[in-house]
Amino acid sequence: MIKQISHLGIAVKNLEEAREFYHSVFRLESSDPIIGGDGTIKVSMVKVGNVLIELLQPFGSEGIMAKFLEKRGEGFHHICYEVDDINAEVASLKASGIEVLGEPRPGAEGTSVFLHPRGTHGVLVELVEKE
Amino acid sequence: MIKQISHLGIAVKNLEEAREFYHSVFRLESSDPIIGGDGTIKVSMVKVGNVLIELLQPFGSEGIMAKFLEKRGEGFHHICYEVDDINAEVASLKASGIEVLGEPRPGAEGTSVFLHPRGTHGVLVELVEKE
Numbered sequence: 001m002i003k004q005i006s007h008l009g010i011a012v013k014n015l016e017e018a019r020e021f022y023h024s025v026f027r028l029e030s031s032d033p034i035i036g037g038d039g040t041i042k043v044s045m046v047k048v049g050n051v052l053i054e055l056l057q058p059f060g061s062e063g064i065m066a067k068f069l070e071k072r073g074e075g076f077h078h079i080c081y082e083v084d085d086i087n088a089e090v091a092s093l094k095a096s097g098i099e100v101l102g103e104p105r106p107g108a109e110g111t112s113v114f115l116h117p118r119g120t121h122g123v124l125v126e127l128v129e130k131e
Numbered sequence: 132m133i134k135q136i137s138h139l140g141i142a143v144k145n146l147e148e149a150r151e152f153y154h155s156v157f158r159l160e161s162s163d164p165i166i167g168g169d170g171t172i173k174v175s176m177v178k179v180g181n182v183l184i185e186l187l188q189p190f191g192s193e194g195i196m197a198k199f200l201e202k203r204g205e206g207f208h209h210i211c212y213e214v215d216d217i218n219a220e221v222a223s224l225k226a227s228g229i230e231v232l233g234e235p236r237p238g239a240e241g242t243s244v245f246l247h248p249r250g251t252h253g254v255l256v257e258l259v260e261k262e
Contacts, residue, residue, distance in 0.1 A: 001158060002157050002158065002159060002179060003180065004179060004180030004181070004182070005136075005139075005179050005180060005182050008136075008139070008210070010252070010253070010254060011253070012252050012253070013252075017252075018252050021251070021252055024227070025224065025227055025229060025251075026133050026212070027132060027133065028133060048133060048135060048136050048212065049134065049135030049136060049181075050135070050180075050181070051135070051136050051182060073253055074248075074252050074253025074254075075207075075248065075252075075253035075254055076206075076207035076210075076253075076254060079139070079207075081157070081179065093156065096155070096156055098156060117205075117206065120152070120156075121141070121143050121144075121148075121149050121152055121205050121206075122141070122142070122143070122204055122205025122206030122207075123141060123205075123206055123207060
């Protein structure tokens with residue numbers, strides 16, 4: 001059961017420039033950057049109403065975000081839906097033949113997993129069950 | 132002043148298949164399709180918490196959505212922020228040198244305008260002032 005959109009991931013080349021853009025142009029404030037995931041991503045969260053925008057900059061030249069930027073350039077990366085019970089969702093998705101990328105893993109927001117865009121009409125989807 | 136995210140536009144090849152996907156896989160319901168914009172887009176809205184996902188299918192072989200799908204394939208198309216005063220926003224954006232695409236125009240949700248992704252770190256942005 002999807003409760004709401006938790007955040008939208010947006011790939012950017014330079015996190016400080018992007019934060020300054022959201023601040024000066026949209027008057028949206030962002031959190032201090034942290035190094036996320038497997039250590040190859042620098043992240044800052046922008047609050048818009050009750051949804052977050054996750055600005056994602058590659059940290060170093062390796063990793064998934066560096067590859068994404070090289071291939072697609074700056075822009076939308078993924079949408080994260082908050083769910084009640086991630087294990088039940090994953091079981092149900094797998095039963096429907098949807099491509100789940102690995103197993104749910106604990107992260108900053110809770111336990112999350114990604115679904116390949118091949119199975120979701122072109123959108124990389126993250127599901128998160130919050131603590 | 133941005134109040135909240137109003138909707139996310141997602142380009143799909145086949146609206147009925149996409150609606151069925153959101154219904155059966157995510158248990159998210161969508162509105163009956165309407166022909167939108169300049170008559171080249173078929174649209175259905177999916178409600179997720181207090182944000183909408185706007186599923187956008189080309190209607191006919193011409194138009195902006197047909198071109199988008201041809202170039203990029205299915206996936207994220209734009210983000211729409213609700214603002215208080217769209218004329219004030221447009222004046223401020225133009226003063227900041229942000230590329231505003233045309234003038235605000237009345238539409239289904241209110242009066243809206245788009246910002247070119249060149250000026251927004253890679254994301255096509257719509258601003259809407261609701262009635």
